[in-house]
Amino acid sequence: MKYINPINWFRWIGQFVTAYLYSIPWKEAPKSIPAIILVLALITIAAVAFTEDSSWRRSLMARQLASANEQDDFETMELVLRRQLRTKPNDSDLNFRLALTLEKQEEVEEADAIMHQLVDSKSYGAAARWIIAKNYIGKNWGELDEDQRTEFGDLLQLIYEESPEDWNYKQLYADFLIAQDRMKEAAGLLEELAVRQPMRGLQAAAIYRRMGDEDRADALGLQTLDHVGKLLDDDPTNTVLALAVAQTQLFADRHMDAIQTIKRAVDRAKTPDEQTRARQAMGEAIVAWIMHLEKTTNDSPESQIDLMRKLQVAVNFAPDNPRVLTLVTDKVLSTAQSDHPQVKALQKTLVEGSSPGISHFIMGTGALMRGNNDTALKHLRMAADLLPQSAAILNNLAVAMTARGDENLEDALKLINRAIDQTSPNTTPHFYETRGQILFRLGRHEKAIPDLLRSLPVESLKLNAHRALATCYEEIGMDEIAEGHRETVKTMEEEEAAKDDKVGETKDPLGL
Numbered sequence: 361m362k363y364i365n366p367i368n369w370f371r372w373i374g375q376f377v378t379a380y381l382y383s384i385p386w387k388e389a390p391k392s393i394p395a396i397i398l399v400l401a402l403i404t405i406a407a408v409a410f411t412e413d414s415s416w417r418r419s420l421m422a423r424q425l426a427s428a429n430e431q432d433d434f435e436t437m438e439l440v441l442r443r444q445l446r447t448k449p450n451d452s453d454l455n456f457r458l459a460l461t462l463e464k465q466e467e468v469e470e471a472d473a474i475m476h477q478l479v480d481s482k483s484y485g486a487a488a489r490w491i492i493a494k495n496y497i498g499k500n501w502g503e504l505d506e507d508q509r510t511e512f513g514d515l516l517q518l519i520y521e522e523s524p525e526d527w528n529y530k531q532l533y534a535d536f537l538i539a540q541d542r543m544k545e546a547a548g549l550l551e552e553l554a555v556r557q558p559m560r561g562l563q564a565a566a567i568y569r570r571m572g573d574e575d576r577a578d579a580l581g582l583q584t585l586d587h588v589g590k591l592l593d594d595d596p597t598n599t600v601l602a603l604a605v606a607q608t609q610l611f612a613d614r615h616m617d618a619i620q621t622i623k624r625a626v627d628r629a630k631t632p633d634e635q636t637r638a639r640q641a642m643g644e645a646i647v648a649w650i651m652h653l654e655k656t657t658n659d660s661p662e663s664q665i666d667l668m669r670k671l672q673v674a675v676n677f678a679p680d681n682p683r684v685l686t687l688v689t690d691k692v693l694s695t696a697q698s699d700h701p702q703v704k705a706l707q708k709t710l711v712e713g714s715s716p717g718i719s720h721f722i723m724g725t726g727a728l729m730r731g732n733n734d735t736a737l738k739h740l741r742m743a744a745d746l747l748p749q750s751a752a753i754l755n756n757l758a759v760a761m762t763a764r765g766d767e768n769l770e771d772a773l774k775l776i777n778r779a780i781d782q783t784s785p786n787t788t789p790h791f792y793e794t795r796g797q798i799l800f801r802l803g804r805h806e807k808a809i810p811d812l813l814r815s816l817p818v819e820s821l822k823l824n825a826h827r828a829l830a831t832c833y834e835e836i837g838m839d840e841i842a843e844g845h846r847e848t849v850k851t852m853e854e855e856e857a858a859k860d861d862k863v864g865e866t867k868d869p870l871g872l
Contacts, residue, residue: 643678
């Protein structure tokens with residue numbers, strides 16, 4: 361029993377310890393003190409070295425990281441950051457710095473994965489900015505697929521919600537919303553941007569007008585005009601400000617005021633580039649005035665003479681402007697059957713007063729409208745050689761090439777891409793419709809959709825655009841949207857048939 365009694369065990373242990381202590385040669389103990397101190401020091405150093413969370417270790421790694429950063433020693437930086445992440449694997453700042461270090465070592469895929477993880481799990485704004493800068497800045501909207509557009513929007517929204525006063529990303533977000541046709545949201549952002557960029561207010565006003573809110577559109581237009589007008593008063597020789605004022609005046613249908621503002625800008629231009637820009641703006645302002653007048657005037661010879669005289673002034677100022685070129689062609693072709701001597705004289709003046717390139721453009725476009733594709737191609741190719749920077753000529757040449765068959769589609773696509781690049785960001789919907797139809801015929805349905813959508817605001821382009829969109833959406837598996845476009849096509853065709861019937865009834869009430 362004595363061997364299992366705990367009291368005996370305690371007594372025996374005490375006897376052992378006492379006997380051990382008596383056995384130690386205490387007289388010799390002082391000689392071992394240095395060794396004991398060394399052992400304790402080694403134990404302390406080992407404890408500090410292998411304790412990840414010690415302040416001493418953190419300070420040492422921070423110094424190593426700073427030193428490596430100064431010397432661009434990215435391998436050491438990566439090593440130190442990974443050691444720090446062992447104790448703090450969820451530290452967003454450390455993960456972000458590691459991703460930047462990996463990027464410097466051209467390990468972009470791993471860096472991108474870390475950045476996406478930071479965005480997905482931490483909503484980390486700095487990582488969102490990195491992803492946008494790497495994957496989206498500098499790309500055209502048409503280059504992005506649906507998933508990329510969704511991610512781009514999510515990233516911009518994250519940054520906007522985190523930093524609503526970041527003006528650069530607020531602009532990007534507003535442009536994204538416009539591209540996505542989320543106009544109401546875009547208008548609100550544009551109004552915020554107008555505090556620093558007055559012309560964004562005009563952009564918002566245009567959206568409100570498109571949405572049918574005329575009161576808000578007019579108020580914002582006048583507000584923008586007042587703002588940029590004061591800036592121009594302080595700097596009357598500033599061409600950029602003068603053209604901004606003219607643009608707001610055109611929005612308010614004050615066409616004569618706009619033309620006078622641009623004329624002063626032409627006279628005061630300090631450099632040839634400024635004068636060229638102002639002259640181009642004059643051509644576009646006159647075109648806008650003519651198109652506004654066409655809504656309220658009749659087709660009498662007197663009205664046509666007045667409009668063609670105004671157009672002649674536009675040709676004098678901007679003979680190679682795409683909008684001027686297009687309107688000259690439309691006027692010459694639409695009045696081709698007129699016998700009025702002044703109309704015919706002005707037709708001749710417009711053609712002869714234009715450059716040879718414009719003359720070939722008009723003749724080529726006329727042949728294209730009549731279905732004479734071979735003649736159209738000859739004239740438009742000569743026009744493109746004479747005026748290689750004319751986007752309108754490139755567009756019509758692309759159309760003529762597509763009319764000859766699918767074998768010319770790739771060459772036509774290159775031409776219309778040039779036309780769009782030359783006119784961006786003020787590209788006319790007609791050019792987008794041309795490219796959209798080419799992409800549609802090439803079977804690139806997803807890429808065709810954005811261009812076709814951009815052409816819908818133009819009445820004359822809507823029907824064919826809806827037809828192509830119905831097929832495009834069907835091909836990419838969006839059957840519900842495709843059906844919506846088919847319904848629109850059906851409605852438009854019924855309306856056209858009703859108009860034709862009504863015209864027939866008017867011309868021949870007896871049905872003979």
